[in-house]
Amino acid sequence: MTDSPINGVAEQVARGTPQPLATRFRGLSDRAIAWIFISPTIVLLLAINIFPLIWTVYLSFTNYRANRPGRPIEWVGTRNYERLLGSEDIWGYLQATAHFVCWTMALQVLLGLGLALLINRNFKGAGFWTTVILIPMMLSPAVVGVFWTYLYQPQTGIFSYILNLFGDFGPIDMIGSVGLAPWSIIIVDTWMWTPYIMLLCLAGLRSIPEYLYEAAEIDRANALQKFWHITLPRVLPFLMLAVLFRGIENFKMFDMVVELTSGGPGSTTELASINLKREAFESWRTGYSSAFAVILFVTVFGLGNIYVKALNRVKQ
Amino acid sequence: MSAKSTAHSVVEASSGGKWLAGGLVVVYALVTMIPLVWIFLTGFKSPPDSISYPPKVFFEPSMEGYVNLFTTRTRQTSEYIESLGPPETWYDEIVRKRNMVIAGPSKFADRYLNSIVIGFGSTFLAVFLGTLAAYGFSRFKVPLKDDLLFFILSTRMMPPIAVAIPIYLMYRTLGLSDTALGMILLYTAVNISLAVWLLKGFIDEIPREYEEAAVVDGYSRLQAFWKVVLPQARTGIAATAIFCLIFAWNEYAFVLLLTSGEAQTAPPYIPLIIGEGGLDWPAVAAGTTLFLLPIVFFTVVLRNQLLRGITFGAVRK
Numbered sequence: 001m002t003d004s005p006i007n008g009v010a011e012q013v014a015r016g017t018p019q020p021l022a023t024r025f026r027g028l029s030d031r032a033i034a035w036i037f038i039s040p041t042i043v044l045l046l047a048i049n050i051f052p053l054i055w056t057v058y059l060s061f062t063n064y065r066a067n068r069p070g071r072p073i074e075w076v077g078t079r080n081y082e083r084l085l086g087s088e089d090i091w092g093y094l095q096a097t098a099h100f101v102c103w104t105m106a107l108q109v110l111l112g113l114g115l116a117l118l119i120n121r122n123f124k125g126a127g128f129w130t131t132v133i134l135i136p137m138m139l140s141p142a143v144v145g146v147f148w149t150y151l152y153q154p155q156t157g158i159f160s161y162i163l164n165l166f167g168d169f170g171p172i173d174m175i176g177s178v179g180l181a182p183w184s185i186i187i188v189d190t191w192m193w194t195p196y197i198m199l200l201c202l203a204g205l206r207s208i209p210e211y212l213y214e215a216a217e218i219d220r221a222n223a224l225q226k227f228w229h230i231t232l233p234r235v236l237p238f239l240m241l242a243v244l245f246r247g248i249e250n251f252k253m254f255d256m257v258v259e260l261t262s263g264g265p266g267s268t269t270e271l272a273s274i275n276l277k278r279e280a281f282e283s284w285r286t287g288y289s290s291a292f293a294v295i296l297f298v299t300v301f302g303l304g305n306i307y308v309k310a311l312n313r314v315k316q
Numbered sequence: 317m318s319a320k321s322t323a324h325s326v327v328e329a330s331s332g333g334k335w336l337a338g339g340l341v342v343v344y345a346l347v348t349m350i351p352l353v354w355i356f357l358t359g360f361k362s363p364p365d366s367i368s369y370p371p372k373v374f375f376e377p378s379m380e381g382y383v384n385l386f387t388t389r390t391r392q393t394s395e396y397i398e399s400l401g402p403p404e405t406w407y408d409e410i411v412r413k414r415n416m417v418i419a420g421p422s423k424f425a426d427r428y429l430n431s432i433v434i435g436f437g438s439t440f441l442a443v444f445l446g447t448l449a450a451y452g453f454s455r456f457k458v459p460l461k462d463d464l465l466f467f468i469l470s471t472r473m474m475p476p477i478a479v480a481i482p483i484y485l486m487y488r489t490l491g492l493s494d495t496a497l498g499m500i501l502l503y504t505a506v507n508i509s510l511a512v513w514l515l516k517g518f519i520d521e522i523p524r525e526y527e528e529a530a531v532v533d534g535y536s537r538l539q540a541f542w543k544v545v546l547p548q549a550r551t552g553i554a555a556t557a558i559f560c561l562i563f564a565w566n567e568y569a570f571v572l573l574l575t576s577g578e579a580q581t582a583p584p585y586i587p588l589i590i591g592e593g594g595l596d597w598p599a600v601a602a603g604t605t606l607f608l609l610p611i612v613f614f615t616v617v618l619r620n621q622l623l624r625g626i627t628f629g630a631v632r633k
Binding site: 119 | 333334335337338340341342344345348349350351352354355358366367368369370371445446448449451452453455456457458464467468470473474475476477478479480481482483484485486501502504505508509512536537538541562565566567568569573583584586587595597600601604607608611612614615616619622623626627
């Protein structure tokens with residue numbers, strides 16, 4: 001992130017030369033260019049990211065309802081927050097979200113790291129098969145959710161059919177049964193995103209210098225010791241980074257799950273974002289759902305920051 | 317798994333180890349491809365074949381799914397259909413077998429076109445503005461630079477639904493709801509954080525000496541940017557553009573909440589393709605295939621840029 005030494009030298013040289021005179025006559029100053037280049041981005045982000053965020057915070061203290069624009073907006077103080085934190089349903093949704101995030105991360109780390117270690121052996125055709133493995137993560141999560149409902153059909157779906165080749169389970173109703181529905185979304189997310197974890201692990205593996213293993217060989221380290229003392233510590237920062245990004249994304253998960261189970265059966269797969277959408281755009285409790293949005297944002301931000309601290313400790 | 321994966325030899329892996337590793341990876345790849353291959357095949361099944369038990373691997377291919385995807389049909393009596401005379405086209409023939417008559421085109425083509433317009437429009441804007449901003453952050457002393465960069469990045473942490481509430485209200489006031497322009501601006505704003513971040517990294521890698529030399533040769537800053545920096549940053553810009561395009565193409569939450577008809581893209585349309593007694597699975601599969609195909613194509617053709625973008629973007633953060 002910091003300038004390389006070469007750039008530093010160049011900067012000093014550049015500063016040493018009497019440039020302002022030359023540039024002044026040839027159009028815009030550097031300062032003007034910098035602001036012209038940067039300000040559109042800042043304006044766009046202020047208008048479409050920051051302004052709405054501030055508005056959400058404001059709405060969370062009111063009883064505003066978006067489907068009744070004419071009604072006067074009343075300031076209700078922290079009532080929305082009190083209601084939210086006192087509601088048992090909210091804890092249920094957060095629990096469903098935590099279950100989803102923890103299991104998807106655990107499965108994807110195991111599979112992704114395993115695959116990366118295998119691909120790193122550079123067998124013939126590794127590049128081609130890596131590309132094939134990548135395809136699911138590029139697809140539209142909502143459309144993936146739609147077609148997995150077809151694959152999950154208990155009678156006619158291929159998922160149940162294939163599992164029944166390995167044993168006599170009868171029709172497996174992944175989406176409709178309370179016990180299996182949370183796993184149906186975990187399976188699809190793992191199918192989609194294991195390649196991402198794998199890719200970052202692969203980047204980590206490729207960054208390990210060969211001489212470390214040569215030194216370990218001289219010290220007569222066995223394979224397990226090499227993995228434990230060289231491979232794992234070097235890959236861990238990459239792996240943790242991948243988990244951070246996917247963890248945040250899965251905490252916000254909406255599109256794939258809403259198409260696959262739409263929160264059901266009952267509310268077994270009603271993740272936080274799905275409930276947020278229900279409250280905001282079906283019940284039209286705009287103030288209340290804004291408060292929920294703020295709580296979710298603060299949670300992601302807080303957990304993210306704690307995690308980054310842990311990550312920095314690992315890196316050292 | 318641990319026993320296999322720990323065997324990391326100093327030189328290359330043994331040939332037996334390679335075979336085993338290769339075999340396991342190929343098995344994984346083939347298993348992950350089953351869903352996609354199955355959906356592709358389902359697009360060519362007739363509706364009864366698509367819901368047969370047990371699922372049919374071998375079937376008589378039919379274009380009914382694709383015909384149903386692009387048309388709306390009405391049920392008619394067989395006397396009426398006979399009175400129309402022989403079918404004029406192959407798709408009329410397919411539809412009439414089910415006692416139906418084509419009433420007109422469906423909205424799928426419009427939605428697909430919206431996906432293209434909004435996808436490419438927002439990608440162009442995000443990459444254009446992102447390149448400018450990235451160059452500004454990379455080369456000039458900007459006050460509060462690190463804070464601004466962090467702020468730009470942190471905007472990606474917000475759940476889309478949380479931002480959707482005020483944007484919904486804002487767009488309603490400004491008349492941007494359900495317009496392509498509104499969606500293009502929104503996707504640009506979402507993508508630009510990643511674009512600036514990736515592109516700054518790519519531009520940082522281009523030595524400053526090139527520009528300094530160009531300035532000494534009599535170029536202005538802008539000319540140096542245009543003629544020296546941009547050509548050097550080409551692959552980085554391409555990698556960034558692919559990411560922006562994939563995001564805009566795949567996005568669902570915003571388009572579901574902020575559009576209702578005119579500016580809606582394809583993803584919310586696909587699950588609404590109803591046939592007789594539930595979803596028309598062959599048509600859904602056909603729509604899915606047509607929608608996913610460009611992305612699969614991109615992934616295979618541009619894999620090197622994609623890989624560079626994914627690992628580079630993450631590792632820098």
